Amino acid sequence: MSTSTNSAYVPGLEGIIGAQTAISMVDGANGRLVYQGYVIADLAQQMSFEEVAYLLWKGQLPTKAQLDGLALELAASRTLTQAATIALDALPADTDPMDVLRSVVSIQGVEHRLSQPTVPLAIHAAASFPTILAMFYRRQLGLEPVTPRRDLGHAANYLYMMNGKEAGPEVVRALNTYLVLLADHGMNASTFTARVIASTESDLTSCLVGAIGALKGPAHGGAPSAVIEQLERIGTAENAEPWMRDARKQKIKFMGFGHRVYRVYDPRAKILKEMCRQMNPRFYELATRVEEVALKILHEEHPERPQSVNVEFYSAGVLQAIGLPKEFFTPTFAVSRVAGWSAHVLEQAAHNRIIRPQSEYIGPEPRKPVPLAERG
């Protein structure tokens, strides 16, 4: 009854190749994440987010002059349009910051209409994310917005706009590393969303707005605040095992565990865990114990499944140490991932074919409708 297809339905498209990409490789078997030919461990601590964004967009690391040029363009794009500012101020103060981002990024982008995606447009969009979040955060607190500082890098300026004062170099470095680590990750659901939208020849803003909506989902990026909340409920390392055994009886899910791809330790989690050890010892003590107990219980339940923490588990501890409120964990994920999203949109636009899979019809066989008057 349905049209011809190449293969049987695979729920979630698991194992189906959705795109070819040079932007990143998730090497799950070896626990490696590669950006354009560089292993994440080699980038995380020595590169700025700006360098890595350039790498993702252009396929090579910038020279000093190119990096300076990018920094200038980013700094010049940190103000919101009048319409975006008015909309942001009109949103209820208790709006989910992901909904703020989705809405205000959409409005900030209307001036570009149906433009072809370009690197300057990617820079323009990426620059706006921290401004939107910081303005909304300060509005929630009843504080005036802070004018962005052109002399500060992306991570430093984000914290400056949030807090109204410069953060210390260690905190800035930690946020920078977080932003580098989360900037891309193969064909995750939000990146795939961005590519599907790009494949209709739509504009970059439409792609980013869709991606933000996908990242918001708890099954994707929407869970790191839930990690903190669960750890708060557990309270102490001693309480971990009794609490967690009891939780499983009540079918409560452990937050921050499981990933479809990695068969060994997530290389990002490894770096973030070490950062937690240094920056957030209280979190680290509790979290490592919870990790240990969770893996033990999960292994007891499903000895055949590989289990590990995912990137959100130790992200939560790093973002907490940086001083970001937990409602801003997922939006800060977006501040990073916008680099990867826009790189994928550029790549999709350069080698495009509309992404339009088949569907398999499982509804009733066609029959004649009963007229309204006879439907009782």
Place this chain on the structure above:
Amino acid sequence: MSTSTNSAYVPGLEGIIGAQTAISMVDGANGRLVYQGYVIADLAQQMSFEEVAYLLWKGQLPTKAQLDGLALELAASRTLTQAATIALDALPADTDPMDVLRSVVSIQGVEHRLSQPTVPLAIHAAASFPTILAMFYRRQLGLEPVTPRRDLGHAANYLYMMNGKEAGPEVVRALNTYLVLLADHGMNASTFTARVIASTESDLTSCLVGAIGALKGPAHGGAPSAVIEQLERIGTAENAEPWMRDARKQKIKFMGFGHRVYRVYDPRAKILKEMCRQMNPRFYELATRVEEVALKILHEEHPERPQSVNVEFYSAGVLQAIGLPKEFFTPTFAVSRVAGWSAHVLEQAAHNRIIRPQSEYIGPEPRKPVPLAERG
């Protein structure tokens, strides 16, 4: 190097099954479109858009009482929130109406935060689309917005809010038929976008906002105004063949032709073509000649390919006859398709598995980065 996959990369996921659905079946071989077991030709002229939306959402046609209930709920949901109204008024008057819709739907939805998708939320969203478009249209013209009328159906009220006066019954019937015909169509790119976003357990608004962005693309829903523009350039039936032969020499694409799925005449185009014959004879005369010439030329170029007009070709003539400005053709497509999008989101949420395909890495082999100072 990449992780294991089930099959080779298929660009555009052509022929890959992206979802199982009971909502619609595009039976390309037989030129049939089926909604929940009813052939579109049986629904198009005898059902209201409201009945069809109910069918898509609930899987069965409503009784009279159920339909009355739906009409009441729709009518009660036609006003915008304060934040949505302020944002709409803040947008530049030359904003693309698709960008208006993407932005204001996003803001209208913030009050629902991360709610589970439900039919009442789908009704709420669907009711807002005509209000957003009509308010913006009238603002472009410097006119006051028109308060929605609770006693009018969905199609009639949309035209009433656009024009500030009731449209005639034939025009309302034509718009209703258009809205029924375009309400769903298998796994097109915008519907697939909505399902990918839904698969992360995100909210309905996020799904709809992503879908609007995908529909905006000229390779998907963004082309019907281009049909009118091309016909205007051709001008007369006599000029069709010389203009079009010349156009092909200049590699100009014929607008409104080609579809990946149908191998015979698109059943929606057939109905819309007959509507054009009755309502828009001037358009019909030119368009049928352009169709004839286009198919002849396309067949000469690629005798092996089946060729036909797509739904956008005769949609343009119907929407023109209804009196909608061409910038509102694609947004009016969204007024219809929101019924299908939200039905797919409900279906995805009910049988969910995160849609996360693989990617195939085609970038360079991992190597050590050169430090910035040595990059010249």
